[in-house]
Amino acid sequence: MSKSDDWHKGDAMRRSLMGSATVEGMAKGVYDDPIMEAFGDYAREAVFAKLWARPGLDVKTRTLIVVISDTATHAWPELAIHLRMARRAGWSEQELSEALLHMSGYVGLPSVREGLIVARAVFAEMRGEPEGGLGA
Template identity: 80%
Template sequence: MPKSELWQRGDAMRRRLMGAATVERMAKGVYDDPLMEKFGDYAREAVFAMLWDRPGLDLKTRTLICVVSDTATHAWPELAIHLRMARRAGWTEDELSEALLHLSGYIGLPAVREAMITARTVFTEMRGEPDGGLGM
């Protein structure tokens, strides 16, 4: 079945934010069964097309909002995705580390510790990619 225009817009935004290689890797490891494919289709339309593509905030700001939200809610797998997106949107490792450290006064050291461990893993992984994971 052909994908909707909203799905196409969402897919383009998702690829822009994550990078094509990450999207393809997730397609094979996360979204390769019917249940998760439905979830992925919905996320492309409702989140990546309708939410990320809204006017009013730039992508860089939106990615930082996600990093903060993920850290505050202990959403570690999502934090890894959003840290990658934040780096691709223009945040440096130092800026993201500082944002995470700033959160320690508001949400506590245990959550920030886990976020920093996640960041270390993501940043190391990205540095090992051909374009540093930053090709947009």
Template identity: 75%
Template sequence: MAKSELWHRGDAVRRELIGQAGLASMQGVYDDPMMEKFGDYAREAVFAQLWSRPGLDTKTRTLICLISDTATHAWPELAIHLRMARRAGWTEDELSEALLHLCGYIGLPAVREAMIVAKTLFADMRAESGGGAGE
């Protein structure tokens, strides 16, 4: 089935946000027909429409996603959104501090899990780029 213009617009936004390494880590997720429908919807409704709206910059939108993921314990999504946040310009230290700040609002157990996800993702991203710590 041919993809809509909205799908293509959303796919371009998604690729920009997630990057090649992030997309490679998701390989196979959307191969199933049920998941393909989900992916199509996400590209059109979320990436083409929500992420492209005026009023907030991409960097701010990624932080909102981190907070939402941590509050709702959406750990696989948190890894995706942490990658997007790093690509949008947040440093590891800034994101760690933002997560730590949530301790007073959503609790230590959720933030602990979020920090574990962040630690793993940050190490993966450093390995992908072949280098440096904490930025």
């Protein structure tokens, strides 16, 4: 089945945010069956093509919003993805760590502790990767 214009627009945004190696890795390990492929197609069109490309906020700000949202809702696997996107968008490890720490007064220490544990693992993984910042 052919992919829509929004699918292609969303795929380009997703690759820009995550890096092609991460997208390809997820295609092989997460989106490799019909159920998850359908979810991935929907996410490309509805989230990456429609939300991430909207005017009004820059991509860097949007990445911080999802990091905060994931931490507040305890969405740990998504936090790992979105921390990667935030780093690629230009946030430093220190800035993201401080944003997480700042949330401790609002969402609680247990959530922030877990978020920082996820961040530590993502940052260490990314330091060993050849890909650079947004658009790499």
